[in-house]
Every structure is written in C-alpha cells, then in structure tokens.
Amino acid sequence: MLLELDDLTKAKIVALILDKKTEVALENLSELYKVDTPEIVVGTIKKKRRTVYAVYVVQEKKIYALNSEIFYNPFIILHEYYHHIRSKFGMHRGSEKHANMYAQEFIDSYMRIVEKLNQNKKLQKNT
Ligand SMILES: [Zn+2]
Numbered sequence: 001m002l003l004e005l006d007d008l009t010k011a012k013i014v015a016l017i018l019d020k021k022t023e024v025a026l027e028n029l030s031e032l033y034k035v036d037t038p039e040i041v042v043g044t045i046k047k048k049r050r051t052v053y054a055v056y057v058v059q060e061k062k063i064y065a066l067n068s069e070i071f072y073n074p075f076i077i078l079h080e081y082y083h084h085i086r087s088k089f090g091m092h093r094g095s096e097k098h099a100n101m102y103a104q105e106f107i108d109s110y111m112r113i114v115e116k117l118n119q120n121k122k123l124q125k126n127t
Contacts, residue, residue: 010109
C-alpha cells in the first residue's frame, strides 16, 4: 500500500504548491514514493467533452490543469497525483472518493502545522 507520510512532509508539499512550485512538489513526492514524476502542464485534452479542472492521462503520465489557478491548487493537484501513483503501482487508478481523501489528508496536515505555528506566535507574545 501507499507509504504513510507525516504531517510536516505533507504540509511542505502543500506549501510548495501554494508557493507556485508545483513541479518541485511533485518531484519531492515522487522521490518519497520512488516513482517517476508525472509531467504537469496547463492545457486541456480534446477527448474530454466535459470541462474538468484537471485530468491525469495514464498513457502520457501527464496531469493537465485547466489554467494556472488550478496548477497552483494543492487539493486538485494532489487529487490528480493520487491517480498517478495508483497507476504507477499497477493498481486501479483509484476512485474519485479516495483521490479526494488523499488530497484532503495533505490539506489537513498543512492546517495542523499552520495551527501549531500560530500557537507558537501566541506563546511568544505571552512570554
Ligand atoms: Zn479524479
């Protein structure tokens, strides 16, 4: 199954994406999982009739983000990344529900770390 990552590691990945370093974030993640890094581009694929924010194309090992806003959206990028690692490990690409859960775990870790940092700030004020 998938390697468990700690809060700080997941928070760093989210922070990188928010810092507009999506490619670096995906490289770091892929190093942790020991899989190839997927390519990520801004663009859409013609085959899809419906407009989607992002899509992972298994054959191309590529994530397509609809626009630059999506490119820097941690939840959407991590959702698509989940489909990448699932297919890399030779599993079914994974359900949408699980892709959402995977992405949400990263966001939750990020929020926990931010919360801790804010607590430190309060402590500093009161000492
Ligand atoms: Zn999906």
